[in-house]
Amino acid sequence: MVNFEYANPTTVKEALSLLTAGAEILAGGTDLLSLIKDDVHQPKRLVNIKGIKTLGGISKIGNNFRIGPTVTLDELASNPLIRGAFPALVQASLGITSPQIRNMGTVGGDLCQRPRCWYFRTGNGLLAKGLVENGENKYHAIFGTGAAHFVSASSLGPALMALGATLKIASPDGKTKDVPVSQFFKAPSAEGEREIALAANEIVTDILIPTPPTKNATYEVRHRQAVDWPLATASVSLRMSGSKVAAASITMGHVGPTPVRATEAEKMLIGQTITVDSAEKAGAMAVMGAKPLSQNAYKMQLAKVAVKRALLTAAGVKTV
Amino acid sequence: MAEYKWPPMEQRKLMGKRIARLDGPMKSSGRAKYPSDMNQPGLLFAVLLTSPHAHAKVKSIDVAPAKAIKGVTAVRVISGPGTEIQWAGTEVAAVSAVTEEIARDAAKAIVVEYEVLTHLVKEENLAKVGPRAKAAGEQITGDPDKAFQDSEAKISGDYGIPVITHCCLEPHGSVVAWGNDKIDFWPSTQAVSTVGGDLAKLLELPATQVKVDCQYMGGGFGSKFPADRWGAEAARLSKESGGRPVKLFLDRATELTIAGVRPSHFAKIKVAGKKDGTMTGWQSESWASGGIGGGGMAPLPYVFTNIPNRRMNHTQVSLNAGPARAWRAPNHPQASFLTCSAISDFAAEIGMDPYDVFLKNLDLTLRADTYRKQLVKGAELIDWKKKFQLGSAKTGNIRRGLGIGIATWGGAGHASKCRLTIHPDGTVEVEIGSQDIGTATRTCITQVAAETLGLPMSAVKVKLGNNSYPPSGPSGGSTTIGGVSSSTRKAAVNALEKLLEKVAPGMGVPPDQLEANDSRIVAKGNPNKAMSWKQACQKMGPTAISEMGENEPRSAAREGLNTQGASGIQMAEVEVDMETGVVRIVEVVAVQDCGLVVNPRTAESQVAGALIMSVCSALMEERIMDQTTGRVLNADMEFYKLAGLPDVGKLTVHMDITKEHDSRGIIGLGEPCAIGGVAAIANAAANALGVRVPMVPLTPERVLAALANRRNA
Numbered sequence A: 001m002v003n004f005e006y007a008n009p010t011t012v013k014e015a016l017s018l019l020t021a022g023a024e025i026l027a028g029g030t031d032l033l034s035l036i037k038d039d040v041h042q043p044k045r046l047v048n049i050k051g052i053k054t055l056g057g058i059s060k061i062g063n064n065f066r067i068g069p070t071v072t073l074d075e076l077a078s079n080p081l082i083r084g085a086f087p088a089l090v091q092a093s094l095g096i097t098s099p100q101i102r103n104m105g106t107v108g109g110d111l112c113q114r115p116r117c118w119y120f121r122t123g124n125g126l127l128a129k130g131l132v133e134n135g136e137n138k139y140h141a142i143f144g145t146g147a148a149h150f151v152s153a154s155s156l157g158p159a160l161m162a163l164g165a166t167l168k169i170a171s172p173d174g175k176t177k178d179v180p181v182s183q184f185f186k187a188p189s190a191e192g193e194r195e196i197a198l199a200a201n202e203i204v205t206d207i208l209i210p211t212p213p214t215k216n217a218t219y220e221v222r223h224r225q226a227v228d229w230p231l232a233t234a235s236v237s238l239r240m241s242g243s244k245v246a247a248a249s250i251t252m253g254h255v256g257p258t259p260v261r262a263t264e265a266e267k268m269l270i271g272q273t274i275t276v277d278s279a280e281k282a283g284a285m286a287v288m289g290a291k292p293l294s295q296n297a298y299k300m301q302l303a304k305v306a307v308k309r310a311l312l313t314a315a316g317v318k319t320v
Numbered sequence B: 001m002a003e004y005k006w007p008p009m010e011q012r013k014l015m016g017k018r019i020a021r022l023d024g025p026m027k028s029s030g031r032a033k034y035p036s037d038m039n040q041p042g043l044l045f046a047v048l049l050t051s052p053h054a055h056a057k058v059k060s061i062d063v064a065p066a067k068a069i070k071g072v073t074a075v076r077v078i079s080g081p082g083t084e085i086q087w088a089g090t091e092v093a094a095v096s097a098v099t100e101e102i103a104r105d106a107a108k109a110i111v112v113e114y115e116v117l118t119h120l121v122k123e124e125n126l127a128k129v130g131p132r133a134k135a136a137g138e139q140i141t142g143d144p145d146k147a148f149q150d151s152e153a154k155i156s157g158d159y160g161i162p163v164i165t166h167c168c169l170e171p172h173g174s175v176v177a178w179g180n181d182k183i184d185f186w187p188s189t190q191a192v193s194t195v196g197g198d199l200a201k202l203l204e205l206p207a208t209q210v211k212v213d214c215q216y217m218g219g220g221f222g223s224k225f226p227a228d229r230w231g232a233e234a235a236r237l238s239k240e241s242g243g244r245p246v247k248l249f250l251d252r253a254t255e256l257t258i259a260g261v262r263p264s265h266f267a268k269i270k271v272a273g274k275k276d277g278t279m280t281g282w283q284s285e286s287w288a289s290g291g292i293g294g295g296g297m298a299p300l301p302y303v304f305t306n307i308p309n310r311r312m313n314h315t316q317v318s319l320n321a322g323p324a325r326a327w328r329a330p331n332h333p334q335a336s337f338l339t340c341s342a343i344s345d346f347a348a349e350i351g352m353d354p355y356d357v358f359l360k361n362l363d364l365t366l367r368a369d370t371y372r373k374q375l376v377k378g379a380e381l382i383d384w385k386k387k388f389q390l391g392s393a394k395t396g397n398i399r400r401g402l403g404i405g406i407a408t409w410g411g412a413g414h415a416s417k418c419r420l421t422i423h424p425d426g427t428v429e430v431e432i433g434s435q436d437i438g439t440a441t442r443t444c445i446t447q448v449a450a451e452t453l454g455l456p457m458s459a460v461k462v463k464l465g466n467n468s469y470p471p472s473g474p475s476g477g478s479t480t481i482g483g484v485s486s487s488t489r490k491a492a493v494n495a496l497e498k499l500l501e502k503v504a505p506g507m508g509v510p511p512d513q514l515e516a517n518d519s520r521i522v523a524k525g526n527p528n529k530a531m532s533w534k535q536a537c538q539k540m541g542p543t544a545i546s547e548m549g550e551n552e553p554r555s556a557a558r559e560g561l562n563t564q565g566a567s568g569i570q571m572a573e574v575e576v577d578m579e580t581g582v583v584r585i586v587e588v589v590a591v592q593d594c595g596l597v598v599n600p601r602t603a604e605s606q607v608a609g610a611l612i613m614s615v616c617s618a619l620m621e622e623r624i625m626d627q628t629t630g631r632v633l634n635a636d637m638e639f640y641k642l643a644g645l646p647d648v649g650k651l652t653v654h655m656d657i658t659k660e661h662d663s664r665g666i667i668g669l670g671e672p673c674a675i676g677g678v679a680a681i682a683n684a685a686a687n688a689l690g691v692r693v694p695m696v697p698l699t700p701e702r703v704l705a706a707l708a709n710r711r712n713a
């Protein structure tokens, strides 16, 4: 582990000025510290953003819900505003079944955390070329045709994407930009490229979710009930017109290097009521484009079920 | 000759009672000091540099860059040039420094050049292991070919259980200080009385120089007997650092990579029998690996050893992977899983309830009567007859199933010596070079001594965990409870006899007409003729009474204090999600005998722990090797999955305490209860799914694959 400096700014501006080459943002540290200990990251400076008041808090501003990036997963899951409007987010954060991690980990950190691919985490690079395809890939991606086979680790990402959320990002030049969550996650094509649209000297300052609230839900398929990574998740958001779907948004998690949108299934559902049959059909359509690796075809079935059950949960129909 | 035999069951006041573990508060409040807590003044930290290659020759090693780092006190080469490394994680060098961070940096600074050789790290597919396979020869009994030809029904199945590790929560390691005339050694060990000698041997020193102390330890499960190379290197680093204490504990990744595994076991098994469930033939072609030395040969067929016609072939596979160590009942969980799975599949084939098939064939076992009673009890506890339904009859997305696993074990007491001292002020101390590896050994020894002396638990101080005490065997093979209880009993009887001799004249009663009871010395049959324990002890004069007791395995059975031969059955109910392949535990029931049960409460806790380990192994635990890099991919506690509380389900433990078992004396428990669970859970899943998942752990991908295979069949 390489020694590093530690900085404790109190404003975003100050934080940005501290994010010089080799510096990294520290939030709850639940991911970053293990990356440092395992020598995957070797930052020269850590810039703690938890002392920046404006980066916390959950509120409703005009037509948006705003979540501050340093809000912990636990705060998120227990916040009445969020519980009322976004069960998809609550279910996604409760899927992280370690109270310790929910108490320390933050929303911003969850979105920016690095993938858990075991080749990446043991120093073989994010793409771990050749190793994944020929090796142990049961937890890897079934979507994406490029060089990236890791799965995006964030459970909140797919939920926020299904809810149409946008991230506000502050840059050192003083400007801010709005990046839809759907464009935040990227599949790198070469070693050294990042899996998120965020430069090392930028800070996610706001997570904005538009109203009106919809019927929404997340369903996670996990192996172990105690703390474990999802094998597949699906987050859905439905705008209803009476008992019929007026608009649907379906995003699958942990099946690709980014959250994966199921656009065909979304289209198919318009005008339909959510029943076991329509939900099952949507699930089947959602995984049609999957290209599994040697050991992970089973994840197609899991993603399919996740979509089906997320839809049923959102619509208030019994899942099994 | 003193009379050592256990007091009759109904007269015991402490033994057989549900007494809470004496050191529970120490442990749960964090006051218990484990070897990894032995942070001595001036402590140095040591770190190993390990091989990244699974098979390689060390060409050169340059430790100068490590030595040059400020704060480094010593650097040692463990695998010098020319050494052939046989598994990734092999210790190559060790460094000690004033902080752990510096030691880590220094280990990283060492430059090693390897000649990388070809490796094999996977054995699941026997066809791919080539010359690494070594056949162990064929065993034939009866006429298996004819038995299969003539059979009314037969099955053939593939079964597999992978390598798992011990994953001790306190990793392997020690704190050690090389002083002028002695070495202080604080290892996390299961073998307090032998590990010092082992270290001395590695260091080529007289055994008298090593002082061992281990009051608490965080799990060993069979992997913590030796001093180990890392123990010896820690001692040498201490010596080279001027005798300062050195702490060397494996980090989690190294712990899971080199500190021991339970061998895998795979088999193609055929069972022949009659339509009424009677088994007549068995054939197995099995293979296993426990690392470079091969290893692992499950006793097949398990428990049902007298299936009349049998053919067994076994192959050992040598892998470039961390070596095997004893793992709670070596080879038995695998054997039970393989055998009970095949029997259950045979039952499914002929459309019978496996419970009836197990019962039907008990005459093929060595303890039919005991198993029969235990199966009946287990069935009652899990409500088998009401719940059982053939797998083929089940419907719905969420299905439940029931399964059985069966176990046998020895468990005779090991060699043990104990010294019991009665002081003139009436206090009592027991000294014994044993260890409490989390099994409540301290508590049980206290019960035995207090019971024998007619005193309350609080009057007896038990001292263990130190090799200056009389030697007692390592805690392996479920031998501790029998050994230490017997030696303690004898020491207590011997000491009491001395005390009675002293007080008899004053009381006007012959010593053999006196007994110790309720903190008093009482004339047998005349409770009015009595003296308090304290008064009695004052009669002994200024010198304490100190007597030895010994358990000698060769004569123990004759004396009847401890014996061997434990039986147990386990039953599981699971729930499977047919769409996701996720298997959850509803309940696991254990019915277990271990002769005379010293403490039913801690015994139940021991069994519950074993059930949790079985849940881990049946549902999630597996070492995952990468053939390209030759390394363990899940050498962490994130993807090396162990059950958490929500995964465990309901655990029901029934200790089979009967007069009949009690009269056999004490039998070990640690291992027998860790055998049948995997089979029970795997069989319950097969029953729920209506199809066998050939390999455990029952991960969603394996369950879904088994369901898909059935659909395609």
Ligand SMILES: Cc1cc2nc3c(=O)[nH]c(=O)nc-3n(C[C@H](O)[C@H](O)[C@H](O)COP(=O)(O)OP(=O)(O)OC[C@H]3O[C@@H](n4cnc5c(N)ncnc54)[C@H](O)[C@@H]3O)c2cc1C
Pocket (backbone or CB within 6 Å): A024, A025, A026, A027, A028, A029, A030, A031, A032, A033, A049, A069, A070, A095, A096, A097, A098, A101, A104, A105, A106, A107, A108, A109, A110, A111, A112, A113, A114, A153, A154, A155, A156, A198, A202, A203, A204, A205, A227, A228, A229, A230, B638
């Ligand atoms: C055993 C285990 C199981 C887990 N299971 C799950 C799971 O099922 N689903 C899931 O989603 N997660 C899971 N997690 C991950 C956990 O949710 C993340 O570690 C946590 O959310 C990260 O938040 P943090 O505040 O601790 O981030 P940190 O570790 O502090 O930071 C993580 C990364 O984000 C960057 N970062 C943080 N905040 C910002 C910001 N505002 N702007 C820009 N960059 C920022 C940091 O620079 C760093 O690169 C698991 C973790 C563990 C250890």
